[in-house]
Amino acid sequence: MSTTTKVQIDTKTFIRFWVVIIGFVAAGYLLAKASAGLLIIGCALFFALAIKPLVNRIANLFPGKSRGIPIALAYLIVVGFICCFVAIVVPTVISETAKFASNLPNIIDGATNNLTFIDDLGKSLHIDNFREQTIKAIGDFSQNFVNLDNFGSTITNSITAVGSGIATTILTLVLAFFMLTEGPKIFQDFWSNYPNNGPTKKAKHIIARLSQTISTYVSSAITVALINACATIVTVFILSLIFKLNPGLALPFGLITGVFSLIPMFGSFIGGSIVALLLGFSQIGAGITFLIYTIVYLQVESNAISPKIQGKGMNLPALVVLSAVTIGVYTFGLIGAIVSIPIAGCIRVLIEEYSSDIKDDGKLNGSDINAKPETKLIAKS
Numbered sequence: 001m002s003t004t005t006k007v008q009i010d011t012k013t014f015i016r017f018w019v020v021i022i023g024f025v026a027a028g029y030l031l032a033k034a035s036a037g038l039l040i041i042g043c044a045l046f047f048a049l050a051i052k053p054l055v056n057r058i059a060n061l062f063p064g065k066s067r068g069i070p071i072a073l074a075y076l077i078v079v080g081f082i083c084c085f086v087a088i089v090v091p092t093v094i095s096e097t098a099k100f101a102s103n104l105p106n107i108i109d110g111a112t113n114n115l116t117f118i119d120d121l122g123k124s125l126h127i128d129n130f131r132e133q134t135i136k137a138i139g140d141f142s143q144n145f146v147n148l149d150n151f152g153s154t155i156t157n158s159i160t161a162v163g164s165g166i167a168t169t170i171l172t173l174v175l176a177f178f179m180l181t182e183g184p185k186i187f188q189d190f191w192s193n194y195p196n197n198g199p200t201k202k203a204k205h206i207i208a209r210l211s212q213t214i215s216t217y218v219s220s221a222i223t224v225a226l227i228n229a230c231a232t233i234v235t236v237f238i239l240s241l242i243f244k245l246n247p248g249l250a251l252p253f254g255l256i257t258g259v260f261s262l263i264p265m266f267g268s269f270i271g272g273s274i275v276a277l278l279l280g281f282s283q284i285g286a287g288i289t290f291l292i293y294t295i296v297y298l299q300v301e302s303n304a305i306s307p308k309i310q311g312k313g314m315n316l317p318a319l320v321v322l323s324a325v326t327i328g329v330y331t332f333g334l335i336g337a338i339v340s341i342p343i344a345g346c347i348r349v350l351i352e353e354y355s356s357d358i359k360d361d362g363k364l365n366g367s368d369i370n371a372k373p374e375t376k377l378i379a380k381s
Helices: 011-033 035-061 068-111 117-124 130-146 148-157 159-191 198-243 247-260 267-282 284-314 318-364
Strands: none
Touching: 011 035, 035 068, 035 159, 035 198, 035 318, 068 159, 068 247, 068 267, 198 247, 198 267, 198 284, 198 318, 247 267, 267 284
């Protein structure tokens, strides 16, 4: 025999239930709409925490409480480096690529002189002088590639995307500037509303650890990138003497490997491969030699340089690092790849602090299972 249970819900509970559901849906919708803005704010916060050690070092050189001058100088250093990178690297890459494209027909002609089967293939397709026509088509493509008029029209067509990127970068830098100048006062005013007791000190301690984690990671990553860039400059300069290349390529190629090495896991290999390809455009032997150097250097960097410099800062297993980078790349692209490891380090800090709180609560509540019961010895008279 089945029984029926009747549940009665009053009107207020019913309305509250649907208000909560609608609130969650509306919050999710607003977060999705504001995702681009939240990403910019997150990037600004990451940039502010990243250059905070540089600001503090510059502030030590200038007496006074004002942080405007140290922040402005730190910005000049960072923005100046970016401008120098673009001014040095971009023309070199374009020049080497255009040189290779202009010589591509001669390279293919020399490589296919003894390949008579190409003409035989053309005859089977009822195409006369198939090899010459192929080389001519590649030559026309190369001339169009290096044509400044076509290049200028390509730049003009992409001016909207470039302008949007510049505007986003400026907005990020401005937000980071205000975070550095007004952020400490905002935090001070916020904490003044709470008593300086245990929970408040604990929250301050956690925030300080999170900030230190990001700053430590950025400092160590920049150090590893500088080592990679210097090693590349020396190697390319030596290769230029051996293969009679332009020694001026050493600096821009060093900047390429240094900047790409800031990308976790695969950045150093990508940067080395790009330099090897650009060197191969001029001398195939130089490109192959540099590729071999890159493979050897990556072994030294992953086994000696990175563990020595970055190991103490993050202390994350390789599986966690690779998983974080994969999630970051597929979620936010290149920016996600850069910020994924410090975010993983912050999560590790939160887990450690939460675990320590659980252990402390267990000890205070007498739930330490390893504690031995106190025994008393009573002497019999």
